[in-house]
Every structure is written in C-alpha cells, then in structure tokens.
Amino acid sequence: MAKTDALTVKQIHKQIGAKWIIRDISFEARTGDLVVITGPNGSGKTTLLRILAGLIPKSRGQVLWNGSEYGLDHGAIGYVAHKPMLYENLSVYNNLRFFGRMYGTGSKEWERELLTLVDLWHYRHEPAAILSRGMQQRLALARALVSRPRMILYDEPFTSLDQDGQRLLRGVLEENRPKTIQLLITHEPQLMEGFCYGELRLKDGQVQGGPYGA
Amino acid sequence: MVPNYWNKVFLIYQKDLKDEIRTFSHLLGTLVFGIMLVFIFSYALQLVHLETDSIFPAVLWVSVYFAATIALQRSFAKEYEDRTLDALLLASGDRGILFIAKFLCSLTILLIFEAVVVPLFWIFMGVTGYNLHMGLFLVSLSLGSWGLAAIGTMLNGMTVQLPGSRLLFPILMFPLLLPLFMGAILTTQGAMLGEVQSVMGWIFLLLAFDLIFTISPLLLFDYVLEG
Numbered sequence: 001m002a003k004t005d006a007l008t009v010k011q012i013h014k015q016i017g018a019k020w021i022i023r024d025i026s027f028e029a030r031t032g033d034l035v036v037i038t039g040p041n042g043s044g045k046t047t048l049l050r051i052l053a054g055l056i057p058k059s060r061g062q063v064l065w066n067g068s069e070y071g072l073d074h075g076a077i078g079y080v081a082h083k084p085m086l087y088e089n090l091s092v093y094n095n096l097r098f099f100g101r102m103y104g105t106g107s108k109e110w111e112r113e114l115l116t117l118v119d120l121w122h123y124r125h126e127p128a129a130i131l132s133r134g135m136q137q138r139l140a141l142a143r144a145l146v147s148r149p150r151m152i153l154y155d156e157p158f159t160s161l162d163q164d165g166q167r168l169l170r171g172v173l174e175e176n177r178p179k180t181i182q183l184l185i186t187h188e189p190q191l192m193e194g195f196c197y198g199e200l201r202l203k204d205g206q207v208q209g210g211p212y213g214a
Numbered sequence: 215m216v217p218n219y220w221n222k223v224f225l226i227y228q229k230d231l232k233d234e235i236r237t238f239s240h241l242l243g244t245l246v247f248g249i250m251l252v253f254i255f256s257y258a259l260q261l262v263h264l265e266t267d268s269i270f271p272a273v274l275w276v277s278v279y280f281a282a283t284i285a286l287q288r289s290f291a292k293e294y295e296d297r298t299l300d301a302l303l304l305a306s307g308d309r310g311i312l313f314i315a316k317f318l319c320s321l322t323i324l325l326i327f328e329a330v331v332v333p334l335f336w337i338f339m340g341v342t343g344y345n346l347h348m349g350l351f352l353v354s355l356s357l358g359s360w361g362l363a364a365i366g367t368m369l370n371g372m373t374v375q376l377p378g379s380r381l382l383f384p385i386l387m388f389p390l391l392l393p394l395f396m397g398a399i400l401t402t403q404g405a406m407l408g409e410v411q412s413v414m415g416w417i418f419l420l421l422a423f424d425l426i427f428t429i430s431p432l433l434l435f436d437y438v439l440e441g
Contacts, residue, residue, distance in 0.1 A: 055300055074307040075216070085301040087229070089236055101225055102305035104216035143301065 004031045005066055005150050007052075007181050012061030014047055014205075021047045022205045025061075029198075031150070034173065035183045036192055039202035045185045046082070048202070049153045052183065053079050075103045078149030078180075080157045084136040086143070088129035092120050095128050096142055103147035114142040118168060133160040141172060152176060154184040158191050166191060222306055226315035230289070231322060241323065244285045248331040251277040256338040266339045271402035274335055275358065275395060278328065283384040285323050286366030289316040290374040299374075299439075309435040313367060317428065321363035328355055345408035354405055357420040358398030361427060365390050368431040371438045394423050 007029045014022040022044045029035050037045050050056045052063060054074060065072035086095050096114060100106020115121040118138040120131075128136060137160050144152060157169055173182060173195065186192065189199070201208045217225065234241050255273050259266060293299040306312050332355070335341070369386050373379040397420040404413030431438065 050300075053300075053304060055303060074304055077304060079300070079304055081297070081300060083297040085297050087233070087298055088296060089233055090229075098225065098229055099301065099305050101217065102222060147305075 003150075005181060006030050006064075007151060008062070008064040008067070009052070010062040010064065012048075012051060012058045012063065014044070014051060014056070015059040020205055022051070022058075025202075025205075025207055027200060027207070029181045029183070031179065031181055032177055033181055034177060034195060034197040035181075035200055036189060036197045037183060037185045037200045037202060038187070038189055039208070043202040044205040045202055046155055047205075049079075049155050049183065049185060052151075053077050053153055055079075072151070075105070075147045076150040078144035078147060078152040080137075080140055080144045080152070080154045082155045082159060084128075084133075084140040086128040086136055086139060089127060091125050091127055092131070092139055093124035095139060096146055099143050100146045105147050110146070114145055117145075117172070118142045119164075134162050134165050137161055138165055138168065141169065145172070145176070149180060151181045151183075154182070156185050156187065158186060158188060170195075219308065219311060222308075222311045223315045223318070226302070226306065226312065227318050230315065230319040233292075234319070234323065240285075240288060241326070244281050244323070244327055245330055247284060248277060248281045248327055249334060251280065252331060252334045252338050255335070259339060266341050267343065267406055268403070270335065270339060270341050271399045271406060273339070274332065274402060275399050277331065277335070278324070278358070278362065279388075279391070279395065281327050281331070282324060282362050282366055283387065285327065286320050286363065287370060287380060287383055289320050289367050290370045291379070294374045303439065309439055310432040312439075313371065313431050313435045316371070317363055317367040317431075320367050321359060324359045324363055325356075328359065341406075343406060345406065347405045347408045347410055350410055350413070351402065351405035353417065354398055354401035354420075357401070357417065357424055358394065360424045361394040361398075361420065362391065364424060364427040364431070365394070368427065368438065371431070371435065394420065397423065 009025060009027050012022060012025050013020060025048060027035070037048065039045055047056070051058045054077070062069060087098070090098065092115065093111065096111050097106055100111055112121065115124055118141055120135060120139055120142070123131065123135070128139060131139065137157070141157065158166055161169060176182065255277065259269065290299065293302055302312060303309065336343070365387060369383055369390070373382045373386065376382060397416045401413045401416045401420060404410065
C-alpha cells in the first residue's frame with residue numbers, strides 16, 4: 001500500500017511589487033485527494049501552483065509536507081505546466097530520458113511504459129519540435145510522471161488535448177489517484193465530470209469557495 | 215539510483231553541449247564573428263604600422279569580450295525562451311547545479327572559440343612571440359575565460375527574465391568585467407614578454423576574481439533565478 005502523505009498550506013501570501021497576488025490561502029490535501037482549482041484569469045491559480053512546486057517563493061505563510069516545512073523532495077513533484085516545457089531539438093525519447101536520468105528514476109522499461117501510456121512510443125525518435133501541440137502536451141505529461149511523483153500539479157492540462165488526449169489524461173488522473181496528491185487548474189470543470197474531487201475556487205488571490213475553501 | 219550533485223551537473227552540461235553542436239549555427243556564428251574580427255583588426259593595424267606583439271593582448275581580449283557577449287547570452291536565454299527552465303529547476307533541485315553546468319558549458323564554448331581564433335590572430339597579425347612564455351600565456355587565457363564565463367552565466371541568469379535582456383547583458387557585463395579585463399590583458403602581455411614575476415600579482419587577482427564570481431553565484435543563485 002502506498003504511503004499516505006499530507007500537504008498542508010497555511011495562510012500563504014504572495015506579493016509582487018505592491019500587488020498581493022495571493023492572500024491568505026489555506027487548505028489541506030492527502031494522498032488520494034484530487035483538488036481542482038478554478039477561478040477567473042488573474043486570480044492567482046498558477047502562482048499558487050508554482051509556489052507549491054517550489055519554483056517561486058511565497059511572501060508569507062507555510063507549506064508543510066507531512067508536517068515539515070522542507071519535507072518534500074523536489075523529485076517528488078510532477079509538474080504539468082500550461083506550456084509543454086520540452087527540448088524541441090531533442091527526440092521524444094531523449095526528452096524523457098534526460099529527465100529520467102536527472103531524477104534517477106529513468107530506465108528503458110519505465111520510459112517505454114510512459115511513452116506507450118501517452119501513445120508516443122512510435123514517435124520516440126522524432127524531435128519534439130515536429131509534434132503537434134496536443135502530442136507535446138502528452139509528452140509533458142509523461143515527463144511529469146517520470147520521477148514517480150507523490151504530488152502532481154497540473155496547470156490547465158486539458159489545453160490542446162483532443163478527445164483521445166483528454167481521455168488519456170483522465171486515465172492518468174484516475175490511475176495516479178491512490179498514490180499521489182493531485183492539484184489541477186482548469187477553466188472547464190465540466191471536463192472533470194465523473195470524478196470525485198474537491199474544489200478550491202479563487203478570486204483576486206483569495207479563496208472564494210469550494211469544500212477546500214469552506 | 216538518485217544522481218548526486220556532480221552527476222546532475224554533468225547531465226545538464228552534456229545536454230547543453232550536445233545542443234550547441236546539434237544546432238551548430240550559433241557556435242558557427244560566434245566563430246565567424248571571431249574570424250571577422252581577426253581580419254578587421256589585422257587589416258586596420260597594418261595600416262598604422264604598430265608593433266603587433268605589444269598590442270596583441272589588448273586586441274585579443276577585446277575580441278574575446280565581443281564574442282563572449284554573443285556566445286554567453288544563450289546559456290539561460292534558450293531555456294527561458296523554450297520554457298524549459300521550470301522543468302530544469304524542478305529536476306535539478308539545487309539551483310547551484312544549474313549555474314555550474316551552464317558555467318562549464320559557457321567556458322567550453324569560449325575555449326573552443328579561443329582555440330580557433332588565437333592561432334588566426336597570431337598568424338594574420340604577424341605576431342612574433344620571440345619571448346613568449348607559453349605556460350603563462352595559457353594560464354592567462356584560462357583564468358580570463360573562467361572569469362568571463364562565470365560573470366556571463368551569472369548575468370544571463372539575472373537578466374534573462376527582464377525586458378530588454380539582450381541589451382542589458384553587455385551593458386552590465388562590461389563594468390563588472392573591468393578588473394578581469396585589466397588582469398587578463400596585463401597577464402597576457404607578461405606572457406608575450408616572458409616576464410612571469412612581474413605579473414604574479416595580476417595572476418592572483420584573476421584567480422581571486424574567478425573564485426569570487428564562481429562561488430558567490432553558487433550561494434545566491436536561488437535569488438538570482440527568482441526574477
């Protein structure tokens with residue numbers, strides 16, 4: 001059975017210049033939870049995810065992993081950003097291989113399994129540049145999974161995905177559910193139909209509602 | 215097995231260098247620019263009949279500086295433009311890893327540039343080098359390039375997320391490089407004259423400068439990349 005982890009976000013704030021991008025956001029999530037973050041443009045969703053990924057610092061507050069402020073190893077976070085973040089000159093396979101080696105989790109079998117999962121095994125020798133936007137997004141999904149993360153952050157992952165891609169992503173969300181905490185930003189909550197999830201609704205950098213914000 | 219610090223440095227270094235070789239146009243552009251400088255300086259200096267051995271160090275380092283402003287702008291800019299910086303930051307964990315790998319790649323590119331351009335300068339400027347101290351000459355090139363690569367990498371990391379970064383980079387680089395520039399020119403001159411003792415002070419200054427600008431970004435790179 002997978003280890004149960006707990007993410008605790010306590011009153012985090014983010015200020016850029018004179019503007020507060022995020023104000024007083026608190027919530028908790030455990031392994032198995034799927035938190036869907038919604039809200040209008042500029043409400044601080046991406047900033048919140050980037051703080052949780054450790055990509056930008058918070059101005060105030062705490063992010064605790066199993067009760068400890070620095071308890072989450074960077075390799076334990078999978079991050080699917082709004083843009084695919086791929087090396088376009090590298091082949092599909094080498095993109096995945098590079099990150100697999102960086103995390104120390106790469107192996108030929110695992111990389112093959114991931115590329116098969118996102119239906120890109122046949123494109124493995126092609127440079128990432130020639131892939132369509134939707135295929136690049138699928139490769140980004142494989143890259144986020146290569147480290148065998150314990151928390152996965154998705155920033156509008158449905159963007160550019162066709163129906164097959166969306167089905168694939170839903171499968172990934174379902175399959176990873178028992179072993180990870182998943183946080184997902186979307187403007188289209190209807191795509192999450194059929195999932196049992198908690199919602200965190202943001203507006204102007206603050207939690208407006210949803211079970212997580214209640 | 216989780217790779218250690220230096221394994222990760224090597225992986226990023228290897229990726230960047232392969233990318234430079236694969237997209238040969240940038241490296242080629244820098245080399246062509248260097249070769250053009252060789253011809254322009256050689257032609258201009260022949261017109262005024264100056265003693266080439268004595269002005270060679272200054273001409274050489276001015277050329278290396280200009281080439282470096284082109285070559286070193288890419289280290290972080292490419293990751294930023296391709297939006298791969300976030301993925302790399304997550305995968306490397308320690309941002310110092312990123313600095314060291316990018317610095318080593320920049321240094322390698324500078325050394326490749328010098329390996330091509332220095333012999334050409336030597337030939338086309340008609341440098342005699344009767345008293346040349348080869349060891350000191352190589353030390354001056356190495357220490358000068360080390361400092362140039364370290365400052366270039368640090369500044370590229372600092373400015374990459376700012377508007378007008380391509381303009382800011384050379385403007386900020388020059389004043390920071392002045393002490394290194396002086397040290398490198400005078401040490402190279404000492405090597406040309408075969409006077410090792412007289413430039414020992416400058417060698418220590420270069421070494422101290424290089425160490426400071428390699429170690430301080432390592433400690434501060436978390437803040438540098440926050441933008």
